[in-house]
Amino acid sequence: MRKHVTVTLLFAGVVFLFTEVLALCCGFEEYREIKYTKEMVQAMNAAFKARTELGLEKGDENMLVLTNASYGTVNGKTTEPFLDIVSNVTACSMGTRSLLMVHTPYAQPLWCALYRKDTGKVVFMKWKKNAFQQQVLNVSPDKILGSEAWKTAASGLIGTETLFSVVTISNSWSAGAPWYLLKCAQFHNHICPGLNAGYLIGEHLKKNYPLRKGERYVFVGAPPTCASDALQTMYDATVGKRGTFAKLVGQEKLKKYAGDLWFDGIPLSPLPIIAMRVSKNSNSCEGVVLGFDWKGLFKDTGVKNQDLTPPGGNSNPTYFISRATVAIKLASMRLDDKLKYVRDVKKFFGQAAMAQKIAREGTDPYAVIWSME
Numbered sequence: 001m002r003k004h005v006t007v008t009l010l011f012a013g014v015v016f017l018f019t020e021v022l023a024l025c026c027g028f029e030e031y032r033e034i035k036y037t038k039e040m041v042q043a044m045n046a047a048f049k050a051r052t053e054l055g056l057e058k059g060d061e062n063m064l065v066l067t068n069a070s071y072g073t074v075n076g077k078t079t080e081p082f083l084d085i086v087s088n089v090t091a092c093s094m095g096t097r098s099l100l101m102v103h104t105p106y107a108q109p110l111w112c113a114l115y116r117k118d119t120g121k122v123v124f125m126k127w128k129k130n131a132f133q134q135q136v137l138n139v140s141p142d143k144i145l146g147s148e149a150w151k152t153a154a155s156g157l158i159g160t161e162t163l164f165s166v167v168t169i170s171n172s173w174s175a176g177a178p179w180y181l182l183k184c185a186q187f188h189n190h191i192c193p194g195l196n197a198g199y200l201i202g203e204h205l206k207k208n209y210p211l212r213k214g215e216r217y218v219f220v221g222a223p224p225t226c227a228s229d230a231l232q233t234m235y236d237a238t239v240g241k242r243g244t245f246a247k248l249v250g251q252e253k254l255k256k257y258a259g260d261l262w263f264d265g266i267p268l269s270p271l272p273i274i275a276m277r278v279s280k281n282s283n284s285c286e287g288v289v290l291g292f293d294w295k296g297l298f299k300d301t302g303v304k305n306q307d308l309t310p311p312g313g314n315s316n317p318t319y320f321i322s323r324a325t326v327a328i329k330l331a332s333m334r335l336d337d338k339l340k341y342v343r344d345v346k347k348f349f350g351q352a353a354m355a356q357k358i359a360r361e362g363t364d365p366y367a368v369i370w371s372m373e
Helices: 002-026 038-054 081-090 147-154 160-174 179-188 193-208 227-235 251-261 294-301 317-331 335-341 353-359 365-370
Strands: 063-067 099-101 111-116 121-127 132-138 216-221 244-246 273-279 284-292 342-350
Touching: 038 081, 038 111, 038 121, 038 132, 063 081, 063 160, 081 099, 081 111, 099 179, 111 160, 121 160, 147 160, 147 317, 160 179, 160 317, 179 193, 179 227, 193 227, 193 273, 193 284, 193 317, 193 335, 193 342, 216 227, 216 353, 227 244, 227 273, 251 284, 251 342, 251 365, 273 353, 284 353, 284 365, 294 317, 294 335, 335 342, 342 353, 342 365, 353 365
Parallel strands: 063 099, 216 244
Antiparallel strands: 063 111, 111 121, 121 132, 216 273, 273 284, 284 342
16 A cells, blocks of 8 residues: 555656656746646647747747637637647747637637748647647648648648638738738638728728717628628627628629629629718718729739639638638738728718618618618
């Protein structure tokens, strides 16, 4: 019995010493004050291994960390402690825009991607089968934006959807994407043409239709698009706060109201959002139907609109490659050069109740707006 107790204590001491040494190597000067689970100790070890594989020292400005920590789980447990762990291991932080939390379903396992800006190298780690597994890949545009390269990378641990998240966010960050676009991307979990359209519409509103005292934005996506996620993020106009509404609208109606923004084979809505400044105090609603010049964007980025709807849909790598190409090229453009894609299609004015009328179930919002002439 005494021998058994001695062995147990000796084993516990060895484990404690190991975690203390590992924590010190990773930069955890105050590790003793934090009680991590054994899974988070494994996560710390995996993050340190990933940084070593990346070939960067702690605090290197070329490093970006993307993770679904605080959303993803490990053995059913929440993973917010990993944010401290990976920050200590890498010195990346939200304050330096080098640690970004990517929104995923809570049931998805914890994952983390360490990206090296100067080489495009990514070390991806994910909790799977009671351990952290690793995949190394290169997400530089010239390395990843080809059909075979994409299929090879997506067939690994990272998977197609997370690959799209990592490729679009890391390359946009590398190109100097603005903070608000990165915040939108964290919520939407990737950067696509629709999210970019929403971000640019948000900047257009700030410049041309800023909120005045007592006003708030109300948005109607007809049909709903990725642009709405960007606007919800930028202006706290969430569905739950009745700041954003979604309505299904067919292609024929879009064609009727979009004017010269419409073209045959258009893969995305030419009318991403109806934006309204609403004030109950002054009983006013000032709105604008906002369009987006996809034809001009595709021309400037060199992407064929057909590639966004390839045979096989999202099972075809071209589906993601075309969208990633747009995101990466837009990230390198000046804001003023991108705002030209946003168009004021139709302005309208009314009382505050007009916003509810446009958003009401069963109504055609465009018919309501165009009837006000």
